[in-house]
Amino acid sequence: MALDVQGIIAGYGPVTVLRGVDFRAEPGQVTCLMGRNGVGKSTLLKCLMGLVPAASGTIHLNGMALESLPAHEVPKRGLAYVPQGRRLFGPLTVAENLAIGGLVQGNDEASLHRVLTLFPRLRERLTQTAQTLSGGEQQMLAIARALCLAPKVLLLDEPTEGLQPSMITLIQEAVLTLKAQGVAVVLVEQRVDAVLKLADSVAFMTGGRIEKTVPAMELQPGAEVFRTYVGV
Amino acid sequence: MTFGPFLLLALMEGLVTAAVLALAASGLSLVFGVMRVVNVAHGAFYMLGAVLAWAVAQHVPGPAAIAFAAAIIVAPLVVGALAAATDGLILKRLNYDPEATIVATIGLLYMIEQATLSLYGPNANPVQAPFEWRIQLPWFGYSGYKLFVVLAACVVLLTLWAFITRTKAGLIMRATQVDRTTARSFGINVDRVYMGTFALGAGLAALAGVLIVPIQQAHYLMGGDTLLLSFIVVIIGGLGSLRGTLIAAIVIGLCDGVISMFFAPTLAKILATLLVAMVLVFRPQGLFGARS
Numbered sequence: 393m394a395l396d397v398q399g400i401i402a403g404y405g406p407v408t409v410l411r412g413v414d415f416r417a418e419p420g421q422v423t424c425l426m427g428r429n430g431v432g433k434s435t436l437l438k439c440l441m442g443l444v445p446a447a448s449g450t451i452h453l454n455g456m457a458l459e460s461l462p463a464h465e466v467p468k469r470g471l472a473y474v475p476q477g478r479r480l481f482g483p484l485t486v487a488e489n490l491a492i493g494g495l496v497q498g499n500d501e502a503s504l505h506r507v508l509t510l511f512p513r514l515r516e517r518l519t520q521t522a523q524t525l526s527g528g529e530q531q532m533l534a535i536a537r538a539l540c541l542a543p544k545v546l547l548l549d550e551p552t553e554g555l556q557p558s559m560i561t562l563i564q565e566a567v568l569t570l571k572a573q574g575v576a577v578v579l580v581e582q583r584v585d586a587v588l589k590l591a592d593s594v595a596f597m598t599g600g601r602i603e604k605t606v607p608a609m610e611l612q613p614g615a616e617v618f619r620t621y622v623g624v
Numbered sequence: 625m626t627f628g629p630f631l632l633l634a635l636m637e638g639l640v641t642a643a644v645l646a647l648a649a650s651g652l653s654l655v656f657g658v659m660r661v662v663n664v665a666h667g668a669f670y671m672l673g674a675v676l677a678w679a680v681a682q683h684v685p686g687p688a689a690i691a692f693a694a695a696i697i698v699a700p701l702v703v704g705a706l707a708a709a710t711d712g713l714i715l716k717r718l719n720y721d722p723e724a725t726i727v728a729t730i731g732l733l734y735m736i737e738q739a740t741l742s743l744y745g746p747n748a749n750p751v752q753a754p755f756e757w758r759i760q761l762p763w764f765g766y767s768g769y770k771l772f773v774v775l776a777a778c779v780v781l782l783t784l785w786a787f788i789t790r791t792k793a794g795l796i797m798r799a800t801q802v803d804r805t806t807a808r809s810f811g812i813n814v815d816r817v818y819m820g821t822f823a824l825g826a827g828l829a830a831l832a833g834v835l836i837v838p839i840q841q842a843h844y845l846m847g848g849d850t851l852l853l854s855f856i857v858v859i860i861g862g863l864g865s866l867r868g869t870l871i872a873a874i875v876i877g878l879c880d881g882v883i884s885m886f887f888a889p890t891l892a893k894i895l896a897t898l899l900v901a902m903v904l905v906f907r908p909q910g911l912f913g914a915r916s
Contacts, residue, residue, distance in 0.1 A: 463808040481802040496811035
């Protein structure tokens with residue numbers, strides 16, 4: 393199912409952050425959003441989830457309008473979100489966090505089995521509270537919890553931020569597995585090497601808009617476009 | 625009577641106070657924990673429970689036990705429904721802003737009290753206990769109903785604990801308590817959770833009111849003391865911590881029983897307020913609350 397976003401304008405109170413965003417995420421593809429701090433990448437993901445209301449514009453998932461739905465209805469339509477900083481339910485156990493992820497599907501056992509196959513390390517931690525996990529394990533749990541929704545579109549906000557290299561590799565492998573399963577992945581990422589490894593296309597944001605979308609295969613490390621839009 | 629039996633009697637009286645207080649304060653703690661709303665009208669919900677128990681007792685014919693059983697079901701449901709309506713009509717429209725909801729619930733407290741004064745009157749009215757059984761100890765006789773209140777409170781609180789920790793609805797409440805924004809992005813209708821929590825909190829207060837009314841008569845101003853003691857218990861236990869609330873209720877209830885028996889009820893209130901002041905100075909998050 394393709395996610396189609398047209399002319400989204402949104403912000404916080406009187407402050408407009410997104411100033412007419414157009415973009416598309418295709419099934420089985422990873423679309424990376426890149427840009428400097430404050431250009432609206434995270435706000436765009438929150439807007440797609442209904443957490444920041446869109447003042448105007450449309451969001452369609454396979455033709456179904458999402459922009460006017462209340463936030464709690466959006467995950468039921470097939471979108472899942474892994475926020476920056478993970479935002480786990482810290483005092484709840486790993487199993488309870490995953491159960492929250494499985495509420496919409498209602499198929500607790502099947503979704504649990506699926507995500508524990510993808511992240512077997514979490515199986516050993518099911519009774520542990522989320523706040524006691526290591527940073528990498530917390531990120532695995534954040535992704536696993538979102539995958540319990542069996543999403544058509546997965547929104548990931550800087551999932552490898554602050555992780556050690558072995559964990560980054562694990563997370564990246566999980567993203568590639570999801571891509572192979574036909575999930576449309578929208579990834580906010582600042583690391584050029586990760587983008588080049590995972591992305592099918594890269595959308596560069598500036599001033600609350602997507603200025604340029606480039607197929608990842610046309611990009612090289614140190615390309616001019618990274619310096620212009622990301623500053624690396 | 626010698627000192628020992630006096631102390632036993634004081635502790636038994638304190639246990640009854642603790643049981644009723646634990647019920648009322650757990651409702652207040654639940655509402656604050658999940659919704660971050662300081663419900664100043666909580667004492668009014670407690671009073672409504674007692675007044676509704678009196679009203680049901682007037683309209684249900686037959687043995688007192690049947691009228692009491694009806695009151696135990698009807699009063700929490702009616703008060704819970706009123707609280708749910710309050711949530712939808714007032715608190716939700718204020719976007720659960722902490723300061724605004726305090727002012728709104730102060731207003732609600734006065735509205736409920738004045739409406740009760742108009743409809744029920746200024747008199748304190750008794751409600752007959754469902755049974756007149758007395759336990760005869762070697763030193764004194766003691767009301768079996770009071771022991772029933774302790775037992776009933778224990779059963780309700782255990783059920784509440786099982787609901788919160790063992791059911792899907794409880795899991796949803798705990799997730800919403802931790803992070804309502806993230807809860808929304810997992811399909812949880814936070815507005816509905818808040819409405820249910822506010823109704824449950826008010827229902828617990830009303831149930832406490834029903835249980836106390838055969839011991840203490842129903843009066844339109846009876847919620848004030850309970851509100852104060854509930855705040856004391858919730859602050860000492862730790863805002864939002866159910867375990868802390870229960871332990872603090874037992875401590876405050878027993879102290880209230882003993883100090884009231886050997887000295888004066890006013891001294892018990894003064895010492896409880898002093899204890900709150902000390903907790904706020906030395907451990908502001910309460911005995912079992914998480915540091916923010």
